[in-house]
Amino acid sequence: MHFKYQQWDERFSKGEYQSPFDSLWDTFQELLTIASGEVSQALQWLNQLDNEYGLTDDFDDYGIGDFIKELEERGYLERNPAQNTLQMTRKTERSLRRRSLEEIFDNLKKGEFGSHQTDHTGRGLERQPETRKWHQGDDITNIDSHSTMMNMLKHSNIEKLELREGDIRVHDTDHYTSVATVLLIDLSHSMILYGEDRITPAKKVAMALSELILNKYAKDSLDIVAFGNEAWKVNIEDLPYLKAGPYHTNTKQALQLARHILHRRKYANKQIFMITDGKPSCIIENGEIYKNSFGLDRKIVNKVLDEAVKCRRDNINITTFMIARDPYLQNFVRELTEANKGRAYFASLDTLGEYLFEDYIQNRKRRFK
Structure with a gap:
């Protein structure tokens, strides 16, 4: 065990003191999330911030090199022997999920929602x-x-x-309901277009929701599905590494995969949360991609609406979180919501987490019809 000694600071007794490591750690985690887990990129940005804003100027004999060494000592980073590069550990992945959860809950007003009970009584956590x-x-x-x-x-x-x-x-x-949730994350190219990073808030919400369910609602289930030209399932551990790519938006296949996943879940309550910023722009026909990036192609839209109706017949509610406010997209969202009898939110990047968490909490109170 190693001990580090330093001069006493009055801020210790006031609870205001942050060690050099803690001061840099929060910033570094934010950079890791934006960099999709690429440690070298996050460290490069951290060095640039230090040079420009003097992040370590107030620290005695502690620089970015000392911070990197301490990250390795604490088990947050490890060497990849094959590539001789630093990479994140499982400990760091858990820390990113926990940080995302804390960030979202810090933005929620106290008392806005309860602890997921229903109007029915039975076995649960809170006594009446x-x-x-x-x-x-x-x-x-x-x-x-x-x-x-x-x-x-x-x-x-x-x-x-x-x-x-x-x-x-x-x-x-x-009585606390158990809910099976599939979270769909749009990774199409529009998530990083126009100089706006939309994928990072989406990843944060996914990491926070997974951390909440793993630690507080262990009887619930959460599956993550990413979608671009196609849809594929994502492990919770892979969330920090997600990137938007040169993809179109295959909303139809995303909903279809989510429905198939929920068929295997033995829960009375099933729901789909979809985070997207664009219209559906492709489907797969006969093994090939049919795509149209201009306007709302009725051939593509109708396939999506058909899938929404199938979800409704299977008692699967779809909640769409649209993080773009283009008027023509509202028509698509309105059609999708009507077809599924679900819900839709036009959320900003700042309020995405609040909307999704409050909806998740509220859904655990009700029995879906």
Whole structure:
């Protein structure tokens, strides 16, 4: 074990002090997300920021080189022996997901949404004040000891205390639904066009949602699907590395793959969240791509709407998060939403996470029809 000693700073006692590593670590994680996990690119940007803004000027004998060394010592970076380059570790991937979750929740107003209960009572996490008779199989941790004791005393005396089954009262609990979710992320070229980075906020939302489900709603399921010319499933660990490419937008295949994934999930509640900034511009016919980047091609749009109807018949709700406000795209979103009887949000990049998280929370309260 290694210890580092440094001069006492009054900010320690006030909780205001950040070590040189912590000061650089948050910035570096943001750069890693933007760089899609390319460590060399993120470090190059960090050096440029340091040269321009003096990130390390206030640190005593601590520079970017020391930061890189500490990243390796702490297990955030490791050497790739084959390429002799630095790469992220699983620890860093988890940290990026956790940071994304914290960032989104920091932007949410307190008390805007609850803890996903339904209007039905049953086994859950939050106790209700009402009580009922105990039934076999009820969790004994929910026994109302005060009411149970009072019931027992009604037919007992000081010499003999007799507890009967009918005396036992238990608290009802809120019933928490389990939800199977597929998150669709558009990786088409338009996600990085016009000088606006739309893919980074989409990745952050996906990382945050996966971290939330993994840690708080373990009984839920989350699958990630990326789509461009085609659609493919993405592992949660791969999220930081996603990049927009020279792709068209195959919305039809994305919805189809999501529907097939949800068929295998044994959940009563199933939903699709789709993050996109453009219109559907291609489909696959007879193994070849049919594409049209100009306007709304009815041949492509109708195939997408057909898939939306199939999802509706399978009780799969589609919520579309459109991160572009082009008027002609609103017509497509309106048609898609009507075909599926789902929901749509025209979200800015700043509010994307808030919209998606609030919708996810609310959906866990209801039973889909």
